[in-house]
Every structure is written in structure tokens, then in C-alpha cells.
Amino acid sequence: MSHEPSSEHGVPPELAGLIEKFYLQALSEPENRRLNDLLRHDDKARSFLLAYGSIHARLAWEFGPTLAEKSLAQFSRVEDEAGSLRPHRSRQEESSFNWLAWLSQRRSSLVRLGWAFAVLALGLGVFLVPLLWPARTEPLAVITRCLGAQTADSRGAIRPGQRLGPGRLSLEAGTVELTIQNGARILLEGPATLELLTPLRAYLQAGQAVVHVPEAASGFVLETRDASVLDVGTEFGVKVGPDRGTEVQVYQGSVFTTPKLLGGHTNSPQRLLSGSAARINPDAVEPIQSLPFAPDRFVRQLPETKSGSTDNLPLSNQPRWDRIEIMQANQPVVVDGNLSEWDQQKMFRSQCDGAKDCGVEGAMMYDADYLYVGAHVADPAPMRNLIDPAMDGDSGWRGGGIQVRLSTDRNLGWPVDANAEIYYHGQPVKPRLQDQNEKLVHLTLWHHTPSQQDCLHVSYGMDFHGGQTNPNGYRAAFREDSDRRGYILEYAIPWALLKAQSDPPRAGDTLAATWTVHWSDDSGRCWRGQLVEIRNPSEPPRPNSWDRAASWGQAMYR
Amino acid sequence: MTSSRDDQFIERYVECQSGLYRFIATLVPNRADAEELFQEASLTAWKIRDRFDCQREMSPWLCGIARNLVAAHYRKQKSLALTLDPDVVERLGQQQMEEDAVLRERARALNQCLEKLPDRQRDLVRHYYHSDQTIQSFSQAQGLSVEAVYKTMQRVRMALFECINQTLKRGELA
Numbered sequence: 140m141s142h143e144p145s146s147e148h149g150v151p152p153e154l155a156g157l158i159e160k161f162y163l164q165a166l167s168e169p170e171n172r173r174l175n176d177l178l179r180h181d182d183k184a185r186s187f188l189l190a191y192g193s194i195h196a197r198l199a200w201e202f203g204p205t206l207a208e209k210s211l212a213q214f215s216r217v218e219d220e221a222g223s224l225r226p227h228r229s230r231q232e233e234s235s236f237n238w239l240a241w242l243s244q245r246r247s248s249l250v251r252l253g254w255a256f257a258v259l260a261l262g263l264g265v266f267l268v269p270l271l272w273p274a275r276t277e278p279l280a281v282i283t284r285c286l287g288a289q290t291a292d293s294r295g296a297i298r299p300g301q302r303l304g305p306g307r308l309s310l311e312a313g314t315v316e317l318t319i320q321n322g323a324r325i326l327l328e329g330p331a332t333l334e335l336l337t338p339l340r341a342y343l344q345a346g347q348a349v350v351h352v353p354e355a356a357s358g359f360v361l362e363t364r365d366a367s368v369l370d371v372g373t374e375f376g377v378k379v380g381p382d383r384g385t386e387v388q389v390y391q392g393s394v395f396t397t398p399k400l401l402g403g404h405t406n407s408p409q410r411l412l413s414g415s416a417a418r419i420n421p422d423a424v425e426p427i428q429s430l431p432f433a434p435d436r437f438v439r440q441l442p443e444t445k446s447g448s449t450d451n452l453p454l455s456n457q458p459r460w461d462r463i464e465i466m467q468a469n470q471p472v473v474v475d476g477n478l479s480e481w482d483q484q485k486m487f488r489s490q491c492d493g494a495k496d497c498g499v500e501g502a503m504m505y506d507a508d509y510l511y512v513g514a515h516v517a518d519p520a521p522m523r524n525l526i527d528p529a530m531d532g533d534s535g536w537r538g539g540g541i542q543v544r545l546s547t548d549r550n551l552g553w554p555v556d557a558n559a560e561i562y563y564h565g566q567p568v569k570p571r572l573q574d575q576n577e578k579l580v581h582l583t584l585w586h587h588t589p590s591q592q593d594c595l596h597v598s599y600g601m602d603f604h605g606g607q608t609n610p611n612g613y614r615a616a617f618r619e620d621s622d623r624r625g626y627i628l629e630y631a632i633p634w635a636l637l638k639a640q641s642d643p644p645r646a647g648d649t650l651a652a653t654w655t656v657h658w659s660d661d662s663g664r665c666w667r668g669q670l671v672e673i674r675n676p677s678e679p680p681r682p683n684s685w686d687r688a689a690s691w692g693q694a695m696y697r
Numbered sequence: 698m699t700s701s702r703d704d705q706f707i708e709r710y711v712e713c714q715s716g717l718y719r720f721i722a723t724l725v726p727n728r729a730d731a732e733e734l735f736q737e738a739s740l741t742a743w744k745i746r747d748r749f750d751c752q753r754e755m756s757p758w759l760c761g762i763a764r765n766l767v768a769a770h771y772r773k774q775k776s777l778a779l780t781l782d783p784d785v786v787e788r789l790g791q792q793q794m795e796e797d798a799v800l801r802e803r804a805r806a807l808n809q810c811l812e813k814l815p816d817r818q819r820d821l822v823r824h825y826y827h828s829d830q831t832i833q834s835f836s837q838a839q840g841l842s843v844e845a846v847y848k849t850m851q852r853v854r855m856a857l858f859e860c861i862n863q864t865l866k867r868g869e870l871a
Contacts, residue, residue, distance in 0.1 A: 159851055162726045163832070164779055171780060178785045185792045190803055192723030194857050197807055199728055199826050200718050395707070410704055 454668025523663030532608025
């Protein structure tokens with residue numbers, strides 16, 4: 140391409156110069172009069188302006204902040220509560236005008252600050268950026284409530300009352316309620332990363348969120364990598380999983396969902412009404428596919444606390460165990476929710492710090508065909524899990540249960556050098572084979588109360604590929620304590636599901652394993668916290684074990 | 698109007714919205730003003746959607762709305778250094794409709810030409826248009842002189858203009 144201005148196209152240099160200055164907004168009054176004269180009398184001059192100006196316009200459209208949703212947002216403001224579209228009333232118009240004025244006054248600085256902070260965060264490799272906002276400046280949002288909120292950085296505690304500016308908020312676990320300055324509320328359920336951009340726009344990078352938008356804040360847009368979801372005075376949930384695709388469920392009102400195509404282009408929006416759900420995947424033949432509506436898929440409201448406190452710290456523990464002995468089963472194991480045939484001496488015991496009613500006694504056994512997991516969990520709200528295995532098998536832990544992660548690869552030894560992508564904090568790294576090793580297995584064990592199913596979700600590698608829920612071949616039993624203060628679980632999981640059918644672990648092996656026990660609130664939907672045991676003491680303390688296999692303790696097969 | 702008709706309206710609107718913005722931004726170089734007018738045009742279209750005949754093209758209808766808004770915008774301008782007279786806006790609007798097919802061809806050619814833009818220029822243009830800043834503050838933030846950014850933007854636009862001409866002349870439109 141040529142880079143120098145040229146008049147080969149036959150445009151008089153004077154006109155070309157004036158039009159260039161017009162787009163640079165640098166015309167003097169006489170020049171402006173001259174340009175108007177030329178355009179008034181010369182259709183070629185007008186043709187040139189239309190052709191040349193459309194380049195400026197296209198660049199602004201292509202590279203500028205997205206305008207498509209902004210214009211649709213105008214439509215949303217004439218949406219009434221019932222979701223039917225009607226002409227604007229004057230009072231609403233006034234409200235809309237005020238909003239526009241507000242936004243136009245502040246948008247530039249907010250966007251600029253948002254990007255500046257995002258770039259700064261990336262540059263520093265900071266994983267947690269809940270951008271605390273100066274007390275004298277109006278914040279973009281305020282954290283109003285927390286339940287078990289846990290950040291990736293143990294120093295970065297989240298507390299109600301914290302003021303947030305534009306920027307990224309990464310939540311490792313738990314639930315946080317943000318209230319944006321226009322009254323919109325976002326319930327963010329960890330693990331999740333949300334980027335606050337403006338009062339009317341946020342980007343959900345990963346995880347799930349429920350957005351409740353009052354009428355006055357109608358026009359809020361929640362973007363994901365796959366779609367933008369435009370609110371029209373409503374309540375909706377959005378989930379961004381590790382795979383391509385965004386799931387949207389509308390509780391009240393309606394939303395417009397717009398799949399994002401390659402190159403930043405968008406597809407036609409589709410309206411989702413209250414009581415409907417869809418999966419948006421721009422790569423699919425049908426980018427918007429219906430899903431069954433499942434009321435419990437999202438946390439819509441944080442439970443009231445007994446003390447009335449808005450801040451519930453997550454249950455947690457200081458790990459006590461660096462190894463687990465996995466005994467060979469001397470007799471057939473009956474999976475019946477009764478641990479009488481288990482050697483009580485080989486069980487590890489642990490409890491949450493400051494919560495005696497939340498603890499675990501756990502053990503594992505093995506034989507030629509199965510790995511057995513047995514545990515008694517002290518839980519004041521036992522077996523209430525509402526996470527539907529048919530819909531959200533990978534999230535079964537949220538409602539209470541146990542996760543076991545283990546290596547069945549003798550070649551990896553211990554400790555295992557493998558990490559999930561998130562461990563690298565967005566830094567570019569070369570793909571490593573061991574990070575995808577299918578013999579690094581993640582098991583989630585829970586009892587789905589509504590269907591009375593004893594569930595198992597299994598996935599492989601630190602990239603969590605090949606996820607299956609309730610696969611064939613496993614056996615499980617749960618039994619609630621007679622005093623309703625805990626439960627027993629017992630599982631037999633075939634080595635085939637653990638990718639070790641041909642060469643299962645044997646006596647003398649030292650491999651890697653770790654346990655995480657999860658508790659929920661009374662509803663069986665809101666995560667309260669966790670206990671992590673069987674940890675590698677040489678690794679720096681970290682709240683979770685799922686992203687770094689080196690933090691797993693020793694699994695000693697006897 | 699039923700919801701399904703509204704949905705249909707929105708679908709057609711989404712197809713036309715980039716053209717609507719292109720038309721407005723061609724006549725109004727200030728991006729903030731162009732965006733406000735774009736939003737105003739969208740809202741006006743929505744409010745009077747009952748008057749739109751679904752059997753007809755939507756683009757001319759939208760551009761008609763935009764033309765009136767742009768003319769009104771310039772009538773309110775106090776500075777005489779950056780205005781288009783209402784009759785000029787009217788003539789440009791008329792000509793835009795007459796040349797709509799050619800301008801669409803040019804827009805398609807521009808897709809190809811944008812791909813050919815050298816990375817460095819493309820990055821600068823992207824940052825400039827995405828920044829939402831004035832050219833003065835953008836230049837300052839980039840550590841460049843205003844003149845250098847002016848020149849670069851001018852070169853990029855001229856290079857794209859000539860690339861479009863060449864693409865159409867050689868019949869290379871994909």
C-alpha cells in the first residue's frame with residue numbers, strides 16, 4: 140500500500156486538504172465556508188467527501204468502543220415491566236436523557252481508567268485486582284455482601300463496603316454481591332473473573348453471575364467472549380465455562396443476546412424471555428441453542444445470616460496432613476454408606492478452623508478393579524445439594540460434597556509438576572504435555588437431593604478435559620447421620636475411569652492426591668467454604684489445590 | 698406491534714446500523730457527537746417504528762432520520778469553524794442515497810484494504826479510535842507529537858482510499 144497522500148484520484152488538492160482538515164476538526168472559519176461552498180456546488184466534491192469520510196467512519200466503527208449495544212440499549216429503555224415493547228413515556232424519556240447526559244459526561248474518563256487499570260494489572264501479572272476506590276471519589280460499584288468469598292491472593296480479602304473502580308475482580312470461590320452506582324446488582328459466584336468497565340457494562344471473563352437490573356439502570360450489558368447480553372429491566376444469569384460457549388438464563392423480564400463473531404463482528408440479537416435459557420456459541424452451526432430452564436442453576440440471592448452480618452468469611456483450614464495411606468482392600472468392599480469394614484486407624488481427620496461442626500474423616504482403599512473413597516463429613520446442613528448433574532456436573536461441589544484429585548501415572552512420581560492455565564495468571568506459556576496428562580484425574584462426589592442421585596463428575600488433566608457426569612461403572616452410597624449433623628459417603632470407582640485400567644497403582648507406589656471437602660448453606664446452593672487436606676508442605680500456602688498438582692500430597696499405596 | 702415484529706425490526710436494524718453510523722460519522726467528524734447522533738437516530742427509529750414499511754429498504758429510512766438530526770445538530774453549533782450548512786447536509790444525504798451501491802462496494806473493498814494495513818499503522822489507528830480521546834490527549838499519552846499523529850492518520854486514510862480505488866479498478870473485490 141502507498142502511504143503518501145496522492146491526487147491520482149483526480150481530487151483537487153485544495154478539496155483534499157479541506158476535507159482532511161474537516162475530519163481532523165482543524166478547519167478555520169474561512170476554510171469551513173470554502174468547504175461548504177465546494178460541497179454545495181460540486182457533486183464530485185460531495186462524492187469525494189462521502190467516500191473519504193466513510194473510511195473515517197468505518198475506522199471509528201471497527202476500532203471504537205462497541206456501539207451496537209449502545210443503540211439497542213436505547214430500545215431497552217422503552218421496555219415496560221411485562222417485557223412488551225411500547226412507545227416511550229415522557230417521564231421515561233427524561234430519565235433516559237439524564238442517563239445519556241450522565242454517561243456522555245463520564246464515559247470517556249471511565250473507559251480510559253478502566254483500560255489503564257486493566258493494562259496495568261496485566262503488566263504486573265496481578266491476578267486479583269479489586270480496584271479499591273478513593274473514598275472521596277464516587278465508586279463504580281460497592282461490595283454489599285459476601286459469602287465465603289475467597290480470592291486467588293490470600294492477601295486480597297474481599298469485604299462488604301469496599302469501593303470498586305473500573306477493573307478486574309477475580310474471585311477464587313464463594314459469592315460476592317456488587318451494587319453498581321446505578322442500582323444494578325451483580326452476584327458473582329466464584330471461581331469467576333469479572334471486569335467492571337462502566338456503570339452499564341461489564342465483562343465476565345469466566346465463571347457465573349446473576350445480574351439484577353432495576354428499571355432505572357435498564358440497558359446494562361454483560362459481555363463474555365462469546366456474546367453480549369443486553370438487559371431490558373430484568374434479572375438474568377450468565378455462565379462462562381472453560382469450553383467455548385456462554386449460557387444465559389432469564390429469570391425476569393427479557394434480554395437480547397448477541398453472539399460475537401470473529402473479528403469483533405456481531406450476529407443478529409435474539410430476545411430471550413423470562414423462564415427461558417440458551418447456550419450461545421458463535422462457532423456452532425446454530426449459535427443460539429435453547430436450554431432447559433433450571434431455577435437453581437444460579438445463586439440469585441445470598442442467604443440471610445443469623446447475626447445479620449453482611450460478611451461471612453469462608454470456612455477454611457490449615458492443612459495437617461501431607462500424605463494419605465491407601466490400603467489394599469483385604470475383602471470385598473460393600474458400597475452401602477457404612478464404613479464398618481474400613482480401617483478407622485488409617486483415616487485422616489481434620490476440621491475447619493473455628494468450626495467444629497465442619498470436619499471430615501476420610502480414607503481410600505484399592506483393589507485390582509476399583510479405587511474406593513470413604514468419608515464421614517460433619518456438616519450442619521448435610522446432603523442438601525441442589526446442583527443438577529444433568530446441567531452443571533462440573534459444579535457439583537458448590538452445594539456441598541468432596542473432591543478428590545489424584546495422579547494414576549507412575550511416571551509422574553511425586554510431586555507432580557503440572558498446572559492449570561489459570562496458574563500462569565495469563566502469562567503466555569508454551570503448552571506442556573504434562574498439563575494435559577489424562578492420568579491426572581479430578582473427581583467430584585455429591586448427593587443430588589432433588590433426584591436422590593449419588594453423583595460423580597470426572598475430568599482429566601490440569602486442563603480439565605473430557606468431563607463426564609455420572610459415567611457408567613462407578614458405585615456410590617450416601618447416608619445421612621441420624622442426628623442430621625453429617626453424612627457418610629462411599630464410592631467405588633473403576634480404574635478404567637481413572638485411566639489406569641491397564642496399569643493401576645500397586646503396593647509401594649507413591650503418587651499424588653489431595654482432598655477438598657465443601658460445605659454449602661442451608662439451601663444447598665450457596666458455597667460456604669472448604670477444607671483442603673493432603674498437601675505438599677514444601678509448596679507455598681494457597682487456598683486451593685485444583686490449579687497446581689505440585690501442591691498435592693503423597694498417596695502411598697500399601 | 699407484536700414482539701415478533703419488533704424482533705424483526707431489530708434484526709433488520711442490526712444489519713443496517715453500521716451503515717447508519719457510517720453516514721452520520723461521515724457528516725460529523727467529532728466522534729462523541731457522531732455517537733450521540735447515532736444513538737438519537739436509533740432511538741427515534743425505534744419510537745416511530747410503526748411508520749416503517751417492512752416491505753421497503755431500511756437504510757434510506759434510517760438515513761433520512763439521521764439527515765434531519767445532523768442538520769439540526771449543525772444548526773445548534775455555535776462555532777462556525779466546524780459546521781456543514783443545512784442545504785449541504787441535504788445534498789450530501791441525497792447523494793449518499795444515489796451512490797449507496799457504490800459506497801457499499803467501497804465498504805467491501807475497505808475490508809480487504811484493512812487487512813493489508815501494516816501492523817504498526819493498524820495498531821496506532823486501533824488505539825486512537827478505541828481510546829475515545831482527543832487527538833491531543835492521545836498524542837500525549839502515546840509520547841508522540843500531535844503533528845505526527847495527524848500525519849499518520851492522514852496517511853492511513855489516504856492509503857486506504859487509494860487501496861479501495863485500486864481494488865475496485867482491478868476488479869479484485871472478493
